[in-house]
Amino acid sequence: MGMSIGGIASGLKTAEIIEGLMQLEAVPQTYLKQKQSSTNNFVTALQALNAKVSSLADNAKNLTTADAFSKWTTTVSSNHASATASTSASTTDLTFKVNHLAQGRSALTSKVADAQTLVTDGKFTFTTGTQDTDSFKEWSIDVAEDATLSDIADAITKGNSGLRASVITTGDGSRLQLTNTKTGVAAGQFEITSGDGSVTLQNLKDAQDAEIELWPGMGLADSIVTSSSNTFTDLAGGVSLTVAKVHAADDEPTSLTVNQDTAAITKLASNLVSQVGQVLSEISSRSSITTTGTGSNTKTTGGLFTGDAQARLLTSQISNALSYPVDGKSPSVIGIDIQKDGTFVFDEAKFTEALTADPEGTQAFLTELGSRVEAVASAASDKYEGSITKRIESQQTLSSEYSKQIEDWDRRLKLREESLKATYTAMEVALSKMQGTMSQLSGQLSQLANLNSSS
Structure with missing residues (x-):
């Protein structure tokens, strides 16, 4: 890149001139940036709408399931x-x-003179459940020669047999208290199968159903x-x-x-009306026109969805799905009314009255409304083929194209700026040389004049 010397020879503000020219050159790029910004804002608005429509589709679909009203x-x-x-x-x-x-067996052993009296071949064994039933199972715990009664109790409790053990010590000895946490006549049983037979069990409570x-x-x-x-x-x-x-x-x-549960079913109807209202409100708020200023300074600005055909169509389709009659009857008979401004209201008392008088008919009515709303909402918000989804994808593609064009303009403007700087620098250099030549000529002419006057 050439170096600008900023109007030293010409006295011109070349940097400001180049900046002004570059602003003119960048007008198309500025327009592209504005278009990309508005496109991105539109995509964000569509995504917000799509999320609400998708949620509406999911909840409306719930009304069509077999268990929708089984509350x-x-x-x-x-x-x-x-x-x-x-x-x-x-x-x-x-x-x-x-x-x-229901309870499991709880039993107390006789006094245990030594822990090893409960052990056979280094193992403490026991069974839970009742033989000849699915609950019966044999258990085995390895016991060291120096193990204490507390060691055995801890090992039993820490196992996954369901049996719990604790050591009860009185003045004349120690006993094990065993309880099966599994309940029932069959599963709640247990027996100790190891030891020398000197330790017996006395029931504290029997297993029972x-x-x-x-x-x-x-x-x-x-x-x-x-x-x-x-x-x-x-x-x-x-x-x-x-x-x-x-x-x-x-x-x-x-x-x-x-x-x-009439309250839960009423809530299903209320939620449907509420979510339809949220979608319609989202479209309406982004379609409103705002006016600022007064007189000749009045400025009118439309919303992101103002004049958008798809938004208008979706509003019409959802409104029709919820407001059109079912078998010749208006949704108002079950408390769903459309107002003059296109909004919906839900009359809970009227719906409850209809549900009480005719549960099956009211549920069938609500199912039909849910089915119609779900069909419209799914067609718009389906993550692969939804009309809003497709619109989002096309707008995102357009934004990407704007990015490429903006990048192309960055390169083009950079070259143009370098060209302008080189041109003005060359001009300054040429002017500087001309001024130097003129200065030399003026000096020489002055010397000639002096010579002539002296002769």
Whole structure:
């Protein structure tokens, strides 16, 4: 690059002149940068919209699944038990009493004179569960010759058999207290199978199943139900009951009620309307026109989606999906209304009333609305073929093209600036030489004049 000498000879402000010329030369690049900036802003807006539309599609699709409305509440009238309901539950009204809680065997050994009396061939062995059942298993623990009773107890407890052991020491000796954390008549059993036979077990509590009596007082033959754990799975179909306390003889029976969770289903409808509102609001806010200034200085600015055909089409499609009748009935019959400004409102009381009066019909109505909204939202937001997704990709490609063009202009402007600097530098050098020549000529002419005057 040539070096500019800044108008030393010409007196011109060459640096400022070059800067001004470069600004003119850069006008096309400045325009490209503005276009790229607006394109990137548009992409960001589309991505934000796409995220909301995708979320709407997912939630609307949930309304079309088989278990969408299989939501249930359980009520237990006392602290003797608690209950949960799965999607396969149904309306239930049941009374019961808890006769027994499930427990594993707990036993105390006789006094243990020496830990080795429990060991055979360097091993302490025991079984859990009941023979001839799937719960039966044999266990073996290696025991050192100098192991203490506490060492054996620790090894038992740290194992994964479910058996827990502790050493109980009294004034006349030590005993092991053993408890099976697995419950039920079968799984809750255990036996020590090693040792010299001098140590015996005395039960503190027997292994037993949990037991409840349904419809107490009626004396029905099939009213007794047992479980190896304190949870009765799929009681009444899809309902699991966990017992926690035995009923005393004079306690009132506990009632279990299972009803459809109307609040949860109402929330599904409310969420659909709310998410549709979020999408429409996103489009509306980015389509609004703002006016600033007054009089001749008034300036009107449109939003990123102002005049955008795709945004208008999506607004129309989603609004139609939620507002058009189903089997000749307006969505307003289940509490979904469209306002004059195109927004939707949800009337919870009206929906609950419709759900109570006609559960199946109301659910089918909501499913149809969800299906229509999901179809529109998925077509727009699908991560591969969605119309918004495709639009984002095309705009990102356009932004990349702008980047390439801007880079080309960077190179072009750099060469142009170097050319201008070289031209002005050459001009300054030429002017400087001319000024030097003129100075010499002036000197020579002055000498000639002096000679002539002296002669």
